[in-house]
Amino acid sequence: xxxxxxxxxxxxxxxxxxxxxxxxxxxxxxxxxxxxxxxxxxxxxxxxxxxxxxxxxxxxxxxxxxxxxxxxxxxxxxxxxxxxxxxxxxxxxxxxxxxxxxxxxxxxxx
Amino acid sequence: xxxxxxxxxxxxxxxxxxxxxxxxxxxxxxxxxxxxxxxxxxxxxxxxxxxxxxxxxxxxxxxxxxxxxxxxxxxxxxxxxxxxxxxxxxxxxxxxxxxxxxxxxxxxxxxxxxxxxxxxxx
Numbered sequence: 001x002x003x004x005x006x007x008x009x010x011x012x013x014x015x016x017x018x019x020x021x022x023x024x025x026x027x028x029x030x031x032x033x034x035x036x037x038x039x040x041x042x043x044x045x046x047x048x049x050x051x052x053x054x055x056x057x058x059x060x061x062x063x064x065x066x067x068x069x070x071x072x073x074x075x076x077x078x079x080x081x082x083x084x085x086x087x088x089x090x091x092x093x094x095x096x097x098x099x100x101x102x103x104x105x106x107x108x109x110x
Numbered sequence: 111x112x113x114x115x116x117x118x119x120x121x122x123x124x125x126x127x128x129x130x131x132x133x134x135x136x137x138x139x140x141x142x143x144x145x146x147x148x149x150x151x152x153x154x155x156x157x158x159x160x161x162x163x164x165x166x167x168x169x170x171x172x173x174x175x176x177x178x179x180x181x182x183x184x185x186x187x188x189x190x191x192x193x194x195x196x197x198x199x200x201x202x203x204x205x206x207x208x209x210x211x212x213x214x215x216x217x218x219x220x221x222x223x224x225x226x227x228x229x230x231x232x
Binding site: 046 | 147
C-alpha cells in the first residue's frame with residue numbers, strides 16, 4: 001500500500017483534458033513539493049513536473065501540476081495518443097525521512 | 111548530458127546478497143546538493159524508493175528495508191553502490207538509480223538510468 005494515493009486508471013479522448021489526483025498527508029504533500037513522473041511502456045521513468053508546478057526543459061506546457069493542502073494534481077490538456085503511460089506522483093515524507101511514490105495511474109487514450 | 115547506468119547480477123538466489131553499481135557521468139557527488147537514489151519496480155507494480163546518498167555522505171533508507179540495505183559512494187570512480195542482503199523472490203524487480211537535486215523537501219529525481227532487472231530464485 002503506497003503512502004500516496006492515486007487512482008489506478010484514467011482515460012480520455014484525443015484533445016481532451018484529464019487530471020490525475022494524488023492524495024497524501026501533512027507529513028508529505030502537506031509539507032513538501034510534489035513531483036510527477038511519466039513512464040512509457042518498457043522505459044525508465046521520466047521527470048514530468050518538479051517542485052509541484054515546474055516543467056523540465058522539453059516537457060510541453062500541456063502538462064501542469066498543482067497542489068492544495070495534502071493533495072496534488074497533474075493536468076494534461078490536448079491529450080495525445082503518445083501520452084498513454086503510467087504516471088507517478090512523489091514527494092518527501094518527513095515521518096519516513098525519505099521520498100515516497102504514489103501507486104501510479106495508468107492513462108489510456110481512447 | 112548526465113547519464114547513469116546500473117550494473118550487477120541479473121539472477122540471484124534466495125538468502126544471497128545483491129550488489130548493484132550505479133556508474134554515472136557529467137556530474138560529481140562532491141557538488142553541493144547533489145545525490146543519487148535507488149528506486150525499484152517489481153514487474154507490473156509501482157515504483158518503490160530504496161535508498162539515497164548525498165554529496166555530504168548523508169544517507170537515507172526506506173524504513174521497511176533499512177536493515178537490509180547499505181548505500182555507499184566512490185566519488186573518484188563516479189559510482190554509487192547499493193547492497194541488499196537476505197534476498198527473497200519478492201525482491202525481483204527492475205532496479206533504477208537516479209540523480210537527484212534539491213535536497214529533502216524540494217528534491218526530485220531528474221535523470222534516471224535504464225534500469226536493471228534482477229530476478230531472485232528460490
